[in-house]
Amino acid sequence: MIIIYSKFFSLEPExxxxxxxxxxxEFARNGYEKASTNEIVKEAEISKGxxxxxxxxxxxxxxxxxxxxxxxxxxxxxEVDWNETDIFxxxxxxxxxxxxxxxxxxxAFNFLKAVAHEDATEVKSEIKEIxxxxxxxxxxxxxQNIDFTKFRDDxxxxxxxxxxxxxxxxxxxxxxxxxxxxxxxxxxxFDEWDDYFDIMKRCFYKEEGE
Amino acid sequence: MIIIYSKFFSLEPExxxxxxxxxxxEFARNGYEKASTNEIVKEAEISKGxxxxxxxxxxxxxxxxxxxxxxxxxxxxxEVDWNETDIFxxxxxxxxxxxxxxxxxxxAFNFLKAVAHEDATEVKSEIKEIxxxxxxxxxxxxxQNIDFTKFRDDxxxxxxxxxxxxxxxxxxxxxxxxxxxxxxxxxxxFDEWDDYFDIMKRCFYKEEGE
DNA sequence: ATACCAAATGACCAAGTTGGTCAAGATTAT
DNA sequence: ATAATCTTGACCAACTTGGTCATTTGGTAT
Numbered sequence: 001m002i003i004i005y006s007k008f009f010s011l012e013p014e015x016x017x018x019x020x021x022x023x024x025x026e027f028a029r030n031g032y033e034k035a036s037t038n039e040i041v042k043e044a045e046i047s048k049g050x051x052x053x054x055x056x057x058x059x060x061x062x063x064x065x066x067x068x069x070x071x072x073x074x075x076x077x078x079e080v081d082w083n084e085t086d087i088f089x090x091x092x093x094x095x096x097x098x099x100x101x102x103x104x105x106x107x108a109f110n111f112l113k114a115v116a117h118e119d120a121t122e123v124k125s126e127i128k129e130i131x132x133x134x135x136x137x138x139x140x141x142x143x144q145n146i147d148f149t150k151f152r153d154d155x156x157x158x159x160x161x162x163x164x165x166x167x168x169x170x171x172x173x174x175x176x177x178x179x180x181x182x183x184x185x186x187x188x189x190f191d192e193w194d195d196y197f198d199i200m201k202r203c204f205y206k207e208e209g210e
Numbered sequence: 211m212i213i214i215y216s217k218f219f220s221l222e223p224e225x226x227x228x229x230x231x232x233x234x235x236e237f238a239r240n241g242y243e244k245a246s247t248n249e250i251v252k253e254a255e256i257s258k259g260x261x262x263x264x265x266x267x268x269x270x271x272x273x274x275x276x277x278x279x280x281x282x283x284x285x286x287x288x289e290v291d292w293n294e295t296d297i298f299x300x301x302x303x304x305x306x307x308x309x310x311x312x313x314x315x316x317x318a319f320n321f322l323k324a325v326a327h328e329d330a331t332e333v334k335s336e337i338k339e340i341x342x343x344x345x346x347x348x349x350x351x352x353x354q355n356i357d358f359t360k361f362r363d364d365x366x367x368x369x370x371x372x373x374x375x376x377x378x379x380x381x382x383x384x385x386x387x388x389x390x391x392x393x394x395x396x397x398x399x400f401d402e403w404d405d406y407f408d409i410m411k412r413c414f415y416k417e418e419g420e
Numbered sequence: 421a422t423a424c425c426a427a428a429t430g431a432c433c434a435a436g437t438t439g440g441t442c443a444a445g446a447t448t449a450t
Numbered sequence: 451a452t453a454a455t456c457t458t459g460a461c462c463a464a465c466t467t468g469g470t471c472a473t474t475t476g477g478t479a480t
Contacts, residue, residue: 007427034244037468047429052469155409163377163409170376199365199373203413217456247439257458262440421480428475438465447456 005064008054019044019051021105023065028110032062032120063126066115069108070130076101085147087161088197091168095193098172102179150205160204171196215274218264229254229261231315233275238320242272242330273336276325279318280340286311295357297371298407301378305403308382312389360415370414381406 008016022044026035037058041048055061076097084090101108115127143161151157175189218226232254236245247268251258265271286307294300311318325337353371361367385399 030244034240036466038466048469049429049471050427053427056469058468152413155412156405159405159409162380163373163406166376166380167373169380170372195366195369196373199369202365203362246437248437258440259442259458260456263456266440268439423480424478426475426477429471429473431470431472433470434467436465436467438463441462442460443458444460445456445458447454449454450452 005054008064011054015046017104019046019054020065020068021107023061024069024105024107024111027062027065028107028114031114032058032118032123035062037061059122062123065111066127066130069105069111072105073101073108073112083145085145086150087143087146087148087164088201090146091164092190092193092197095168095172096190099189102176152204152206155204164200164204167196167200215264218274221264225254225256227314229256229264230275230278231317233271234279234315234317234321237272237275238317238324241324242268242328242333245272247271269332272333275321276337276340279315279321282315283311283318283322293355295355296360297353297356297358297374298411300356301374302400302403302407305378305382306400309399312386362414362416365414374410374414377406377410 008019011019019040022040025043026040030036035058037048037051041051044051051061055064077094080090080093080097082090084093098109115130118124118127148157151160171193175192179189218229221229229250232250235253236250240246245268247258247261251261254261261271265274287304290300290303290307292300294303308319325340328334328337358367361370381403385402389399
């Protein structure tokens with residue numbers, strides 16, 4: 001990929017990321033067809049000519065972004081300790097990783113969500129090979145090694161996991177606004193996560209857990 | 211309102227709702243500015259001339275929809291029994307009401323969500339007077355008369371309520387796809403709700419509740 | 421200073437879409 | 451048959467679209 005887009009990758013990283021984020025944002029918000037290259041260059045603060053110098057056309061830019069985002073996410077996800085057996089510790093690790101990605105590419109996940117719903121004929125066939133599994137691999141990515149025996153016996157585990165997921169999702173969305181408001185937000189954001197995990201651990205685990 | 215839009219309200223109800231739903235959909239998906247009146251008339255299967263006969267211009271149509279949707283939702287919400295003190299029974303009642311609205315105007319809530327994020331200068335000032343409270347009044351609409359003493363003493367009630375809300379929200383979204391797939395779906399959809407409510411009741415309430 | 425070159429620019433293009441109009445045709449009521 | 455009302459879609463000027471390319475820019479080597 002780097003070889004193909006050598007012109008683009010020899011840019012200063014700051015400029016490169018400005019372009020990536022501008023394009024991700026526009027495609028995420030408007031879908032492939034309605035996304036405007038004019039808007040992208042305006043947001044990225046580069047000229048129209050430059051964009052079409054780095055990428056031959058809109059389609060190429062779009063498919064590059066898809067490849068790139070999947071690669072970046074894969075790469076950072078590899079850092080998670082998949083041997084941790086406690087679901088809440090695992091979830092917190094995943095949350096941290098997602099936060100890292102979000103800080104660098106705020107629209108990456110929205111872009112992927114939009115890709116999953118995309119139906120522009122010009123890119124639909126190319127998208128398919130990526131597969132919905134990878135796209136949806138936010139939280140669903142394997143519960144391998146999770147110790148489910150910690151859960152109470154009188155509740156459905158799959159449904160309980162759904163509750164946990166929806167809670168994380170909902171809380172993350174609520175926090176996003178706050179994160180966006182402040183310039184440089186550190187990991188203190190995660191303190192409140194523990195409150196929610198504590199509640200759920202206390203309620204969903206057998207008494208005297210771990 | 212009915213007086214102002216008399217031309218529109220003297221249409222056959224079926225046609226009227228077709229237009230409303232087409233417009234809600236287009237505005238919900240694209241926001242005020244990018245929404246296309248051409249798309250609306252195509253989806254509603256009426257002519258361009260008719261639309262601009264019922265409404266003088268795009269802005270008038272948009273503001274009408276906002277008024278109308280708020281009114282419809284208010285009206286149906288009035289049916290809820292606000293004396294019920296059990297939070298899960300209350301939530302189920304609200305869920306039923308929302309389901310009713312959804313069946314008639316599938317894009318109504320998405321439209322309101324889009325309105326809340328709208329920032330087109332042409333309509334922004336007119337929106338403000340509606341106020342975000344009304345817009346966000348999905349589940350947040352008052353926990354009056356709810357008996358919070360049923361909850362365990364060792365968990366934060368506000369956060370627990372958030373968990374309940376996010377669960378309902380997440381489950382509703384998951385179900386929406388299924389609902390859309392079948393032509394006429396009855397209330398059997400709500401059976402699975404009880405499973406989730408049972409889990410949460412068992413976990414969040416004091417033991418031996420009611 | 422000069423010559424050179426890659427990178428960046430934005431005016432420009434044809435093609436298409438926009439919100440909105442209105443004369444002409446279709447329907448209904450009298 | 452006449453009048454009154456609805457509905458239609460071709461049409462409009464204004465604007466946006468993805469993409470091009472002659473020109474300018476800024477840096478480097480001489």
